[in-house]
Amino acid sequence: MVIMKILVVGKGGREHALAWKFAQSDKVDEVYVAPGNEGISLEKKCSVVDATTVEQILNFAKSKKIDLTFVGSEDYLANGIVDVFREENLAIIGPEKKSAHLESSKVFSKQFMRRNNVQTANFEVFDNANNAINFAKKTNYPVVVKADGLASGKGVFICDNFEQAFKAIEEMMVESRFSDAGKNIVIERFLNGFEASLFLLLDARNYKFFNFSKDHKKLLDGEKGPNTGGLGAITPHPSIDGRLMKKIDKKVILPTINGLEKEDIFYKGILYIGLLIENGEPYVLEYNVRLGDPEAQSILYLLKSDILELSENIVESNIMDSKIEWYDGYSLCLVLCSEGYPFSYMKGEKIHFEPRIDSKIFFSGVKKGGSDLVTNGGRVLSLVNRAATLEEARKAVYQDAERIHFNSKYYRKDI
Numbered sequence: 001m002v003i004m005k006i007l008v009v010g011k012g013g014r015e016h017a018l019a020w021k022f023a024q025s026d027k028v029d030e031v032y033v034a035p036g037n038e039g040i041s042l043e044k045k046c047s048v049v050d051a052t053t054v055e056q057i058l059n060f061a062k063s064k065k066i067d068l069t070f071v072g073s074e075d076y077l078a079n080g081i082v083d084v085f086r087e088e089n090l091a092i093i094g095p096e097k098k099s100a101h102l103e104s105s106k107v108f109s110k111q112f113m114r115r116n117n118v119q120t121a122n123f124e125v126f127d128n129a130n131n132a133i134n135f136a137k138k139t140n141y142p143v144v145v146k147a148d149g150l151a152s153g154k155g156v157f158i159c160d161n162f163e164q165a166f167k168a169i170e171e172m173m174v175e176s177r178f179s180d181a182g183k184n185i186v187i188e189r190f191l192n193g194f195e196a197s198l199f200l201l202l203d204a205r206n207y208k209f210f211n212f213s214k215d216h217k218k219l220l221d222g223e224k225g226p227n228t229g230g231l232g233a234i235t236p237h238p239s240i241d242g243r244l245m246k247k248i249d250k251k252v253i254l255p256t257i258n259g260l261e262k263e264d265i266f267y268k269g270i271l272y273i274g275l276l277i278e279n280g281e282p283y284v285l286e287y288n289v290r291l292g293d294p295e296a297q298s299i300l301y302l303l304k305s306d307i308l309e310l311s312e313n314i315v316e317s318n319i320m321d322s323k324i325e326w327y328d329g330y331s332l333c334l335v336l337c338s339e340g341y342p343f344s345y346m347k348g349e350k351i352h353f354e355p356r357i358d359s360k361i362f363f364s365g366v367k368k369g370g371s372d373l374v375t376n377g378g379r380v381l382s383l384v385n386r387a388a389t390l391e392e393a394r395k396a397v398y399q400d401a402e403r404i405h406f407n408s409k410y411y412r413k414d415i
């Protein structure tokens, strides 16, 4: 049997989950994560690599003779890591720089949706602050003002009146708070409803539906407070029924796939479509060109199929040959973070684990401190469990959240 060496690119809980899932495969011998975090090196078959730039990662892949690289994090994709690996004939999962624009430019992605009849909120694009302000004077509120470029989830402002919109436009286009990412902006209609994350697997020729997941972006219970990277996720999404799925197929998935083909975007990898469902109608908020964090943790924990086989089929444009199987029921992911996140928080706190933890732990912001792990980031770790019912999965995860201790531990109580 061929024994494979895998490289995962990124450093968070999502990358730990990818590494763990690859390590489950009989055909996988070693999994490296670059740059990873020291919690991941506790995982069987897994080790972390001190490489952060695309060039360092490429050199590592060549010297170790890595068989397959899977990119978790968007920054590397926007920097063109996939193009660089392909030039060297190295197998890699992720979209090329050109397709990565679907995520790294909101102007490009909204115009792509408009050209290809993908249902999305009405919008205008501006490259000039005066025009944007004139528009903001006469539009109806609320509206959403978005920076064009990558802004780590901080470039989106929901504005209830002209004053708020004016401030958002000024910050982006005049004060350049997001540097080049805010040179162009999108102003779009505010949609009222619930969100869902949709994942597809694409092999540049065909696609397969992967799953739906429910993210929890806000800091406080009841989806209140500031935005975070995400503090919990549930797979599958509990509120998508057959009727809604039909609409999503017709108004979102098919026009997206047809649009990619028409525009010669040969997309290989995972496409994440952020949806907002308003009065039973699905609208696309954005495309992401990779798995979300923490959705990845809950999705991969529910996935029964071998991720190596799925990945090989994506690389070889054979995705239609893949059988995607899931465990029954639901999987739930809860993120434990440091009090103060997403602003300032303590680092270096010792983490104590009681014995008898049943949930799977995926590490994000941790490092070694002597023989212990200590906190080293806002999102510290995630706990994931699966069960026949959502209630059971929830109970198991929340029990384990009480069995892990560090001084400034905080987590949402309502995932």
Ligand SMILES: Nc1ncnc2c1ncn2[C@@H]1O[C@H](COP(=O)(O)OP(=O)(O)O)[C@@H](O)[C@H]1O
Binding pocket: 121, 144, 152, 153, 154, 155, 156, 188, 189, 190, 191, 192, 195, 217, 274, 276, 285, 286
């Ligand atoms: N048109 C909209 N109507 C209502 N809420 C929106 C709208 N656009 C964005 N949002 C909210 O803002 C969040 C972030 O917007 P998104 O387009 O996903 O940008 P990013 O993830 O790059 O910050 C969404 O998850 C959603 O909660």
Ligand SMILES: [Mg+2]
Binding pocket: 274, 286
């Ligand atoms: Mg988003």
